Amino acid sequence: MSPPDMKSGLLVTPAVAWLVIFMLAPCLLVLSYAFLERGTWGGVEYTLTLENIARAFDPLYARVFLTSARIAALATLFAVLLAYPAAYAIARAPRRWQPVLLFFAVLPFWSNYLIRTYAWIVLLNREGLVNNLLKALGYRGEPLSMLYSEPAVILGLVYNYLPFVILAIYSALSRLNPELIEASHDLGGGALRTFWRVTLPLSLPGVAAGGVFVFVLSIGNFVTPALLGGGRFQMIGNLVYDQFLAANDWPFGAALGMVLIAIMTALLLVQARLAARAGGDTARPA
Amino acid sequence: MNARERAAAAAPPTHPAVLRIETVSKAFGAVTAVDRVSLDIRPNEFFALLGPSGCGKTTLLRMLAGFETPTGGRILLDGQDISPLPPERRPLNLMFQSYALFPHMSVRANLAYGLEMERRPRAEITRRVDELLATTGLSALADRRPDQLSGGQKQRVALARALIKRPKVLLLDEPLGALDKKLREQMQLELKRLQHEVGITFVMVTHDQEEALVMADRMAILRDGRLLQCGTPQEVYETPVDRFVADFIGVMNFIEGAVDPGGVFRAPGLDVPLARPAGTGALAVRPEAVEVLAGPAAGMPGTVLDVAYHGLDRVLHVRTEAAPLLRVRVAARHAAEWRAGDAVSLRIEPAHCLFFPDPAP
Numbered sequence: 189m190s191p192p193d194m195k196s197g198l199l200v201t202p203a204v205a206w207l208v209i210f211m212l213a214p215c216l217l218v219l220s221y222a223f224l225e226r227g228t229w230g231g232v233e234y235t236l237t238l239e240n241i242a243r244a245f246d247p248l249y250a251r252v253f254l255t256s257a258r259i260a261a262l263a264t265l266f267a268v269l270l271a272y273p274a275a276y277a278i279a280r281a282p283r284r285w286q287p288v289l290l291f292f293a294v295l296p297f298w299s300n301y302l303i304r305t306y307a308w309i310v311l312l313n314r315e316g317l318v319n320n321l322l323k324a325l326g327y328r329g330e331p332l333s334m335l336y337s338e339p340a341v342i343l344g345l346v347y348n349y350l351p352f353v354i355l356a357i358y359s360a361l362s363r364l365n366p367e368l369i370e371a372s373h374d375l376g377g378g379a380l381r382t383f384w385r386v387t388l389p390l391s392l393p394g395v396a397a398g399g400v401f402v403f404v405l406s407i408g409n410f411v412t413p414a415l416l417g418g419g420r421f422q423m424i425g426n427l428v429y430d431q432f433l434a435a436n437d438w439p440f441g442a443a444l445g446m447v448l449i450a451i452m453t454a455l456l457l458v459q460a461r462l463a464a465r466a467g468g469d470t471a472r473p474a
Numbered sequence: 475m476n477a478r479e480r481a482a483a484a485a486p487p488t489h490p491a492v493l494r495i496e497t498v499s500k501a502f503g504a505v506t507a508v509d510r511v512s513l514d515i516r517p518n519e520f521f522a523l524l525g526p527s528g529c530g531k532t533t534l535l536r537m538l539a540g541f542e543t544p545t546g547g548r549i550l551l552d553g554q555d556i557s558p559l560p561p562e563r564r565p566l567n568l569m570f571q572s573y574a575l576f577p578h579m580s581v582r583a584n585l586a587y588g589l590e591m592e593r594r595p596r597a598e599i600t601r602r603v604d605e606l607l608a609t610t611g612l613s614a615l616a617d618r619r620p621d622q623l624s625g626g627q628k629q630r631v632a633l634a635r636a637l638i639k640r641p642k643v644l645l646l647d648e649p650l651g652a653l654d655k656k657l658r659e660q661m662q663l664e665l666k667r668l669q670h671e672v673g674i675t676f677v678m679v680t681h682d683q684e685e686a687l688v689m690a691d692r693m694a695i696l697r698d699g700r701l702l703q704c705g706t707p708q709e710v711y712e713t714p715v716d717r718f719v720a721d722f723i724g725v726m727n728f729i730e731g732a733v734d735p736g737g738v739f740r741a742p743g744l745d746v747p748l749a750r751p752a753g754t755g756a757l758a759v760r761p762e763a764v765e766v767l768a769g770p771a772a773g774m775p776g777t778v779l780d781v782a783y784h785g786l787d788r789v790l791h792v793r794t795e796a797a798p799l800l801r802v803r804v805a806a807r808h809a810a811e812w813r814a815g816d817a818v819s820l821r822i823e824p825a826h827c828l829f830f831p832d833p834a835p
């Protein structure tokens with residue numbers, strides 16, 4: 189190792205040590221449970237088996253994976269659809285306003301995830317703010333039951349992850365060289381076709397980054413489906429949670445977790461590849 | 475009549491202008507980037523907008539292209555005011571200083587873009603793109619992305635993309651600015667050739683006076699947003715309207731002094747009969763208009779500081795009493811006669827001199 193390499197090696201050591209001790213090691217430990225047999229009262233017996241992995245692909249659990257994927261995909265779709273116009277508006281606002289607007293877009297994120305999610309219960313339940321408002325406006329029918337449904341779960345996920353997507357798309361849009369837009373106008377492209385042919389394709393890496401982020405965090409989420417789905421919607425996260433804390437089947441929980449991590453990793457790799465291919469060549473000139 | 479009015483009056487009215495810029499101004503808040511500039515661009519000419527960095531060249535070009543709205547004046551294309559038209563409806567194209575090639579499209583797709591925006595038939599687009607790829611020597615690179623091209627290749631693609639719609643006027647913002655000197659000189663010729671071939675009016679921005687002199691049919695010199703002079707390279711080189719232009723175009727020696735009541739310019743060791751009204755000012759002499767006389771003859775005495783090699787020519791740097799550094803061009807075959815430290819005497823031909831009076835206090 190040459191001296192500069194050694195220096196940067198020393199600088200990253202604390203971070204790497206932290207990740208290895210508190211992240212990688214526990215994860216590997218838990219994942220290794222997937223190949224062991226369950227202990228009667230939780231824990232594991234040290235006998236090797238592939239049964240847990242095989243069981244994770246049972247149609248019963250495959251369906252849970254599919255439900256989770258569908259919910260995560262819908263949350264991703266809505267988050268991107270909502271975030272894009274917001275990010276676009278922020279990126280086109282006068283330069284000195286952009287940090288302020290971003291601050292407000294990210295503001296909810298600084299409050300606790302649980303509190304934000306509980307707030308939706310307050311809003312959506314049968315005696316909640318939304319129903320009261322409808323009543324005040326003269327609605328006389330049965331109160332709407334919006335809570336404990338798939339849309340409520342999706343709503344919660346979209347709400348919680350929206351700031352990330354706005355940030356990701358904003359960063360792609362703000363790095364876009366404005367002369368490319370002008371070049372399109374110069375060559376006869378109106379606003380719509382310029383957006384479609386130049387702005388959108390060049391901001392796709394941001395969309396992909398934000399989208400993968402929402403999807404990955406949503407598919408493994410267990411808090412939002414537990415609170416807003418009322419336990420009626422089993423997502424993978426809940427299933428894993430139950431295996432460890434209710435069913436006392438740690439190895440199976442670990443097997444499910446392993447499949448989940450594999451899916452997430454694959455997605456993140458694809459996204460990283462896309463980002464690398466799009467490269468820095470959309471950036472404005474110095 | 476001041477110099478500017480004289481230059482304006484001298485413009486022959488016989489040429490119809492394809493592009494007429496009428497007292498156009500642009501202010502950004504307190505900064506006036508372009509200040510009441512009027513120019514007529516004639517059909518099929520190669521016109522250069524020349525000026526130091528920050529003088530408003532890009533701003534003027536962007537107003538022509540439609541990216542900035544003038545805060546005063548009008549822009550007429552073939553006699554029609556194009557001020558209300560957005561960039562996409564103007565039959566002009568701009569070649570950007572940074573090239574602004576679409577990074578997610580191949581060279582071919584970059585070229586096709588303008589025609590696709592016109593909704594031309596697919597077959598026509600393919601044909602015209604192929605033709606232009608061949609004309610500009612880009613056929614072999616057609617499927618590459620911009621990030622796989624060298625600077626010179628990007629420059630060609632940007633030029634081809636701006637030409638493909640056959641604009642009435644092609645605007646070029648420092649088109650050769652990013653290239654190294656050798657390539658730049660080669661591209662200067664190629665750009666001229668291409669302009670002849672396509673028969674399109676070119677308006678090129680540059681800060682390089684040599685480039686403007688070599689390439690332009692006519693040129694305009696801007697400073698601090700104002701038009702100083704407009705004319706052919708020869709007119710601008712031989713009869714600069716003021717001291718700034720004289721200094722900016724080519725190499726010029728200035729000798730401070732005064733014209734006496736007899737009309738003779740006097741500086742220490744130098745008398746030049748000029749037949750001008752009296753007053754202080756600077757005598758301007760090109761290096762090629764100074765003659766080196768053998769020995770301490772009847773000229774202005776000086777000392778050779780050094781001899782600079784310029785191929786066929788040498789430039790002597792001479793210190794005189796009147797000017798600390800005079801540049802004198804001598805043919806290489808005479809240059810060997812001089813070396814640093816030599817005493818020489820210089821003769822200045824009055825017919826090749828210009829005089830710029832000091833501004834009234």
Ligand SMILES: Nc1ncnc2c1ncn2[C@@H]1O[C@H](COP(=O)(O)OP(=O)(O)O)[C@@H](O)[C@H]1O
Nearest residue numbers: 502505507525526527528529530531532533534
């Ligand atoms: N968008 C803008 N906002 C404020 N000032 C500007 C803007 N564009 C140009 N200027 C100013 O106008 C002047 C001319 O700039 P520019 O046209 O780019 O000069 P050039 O191309 O001749 O170097 C400069 O002083 C520049 O700072």
Ligand SMILES: [Mg+2]
Nearest residue numbers: 531532533571
């Ligand atoms: Mg410029």
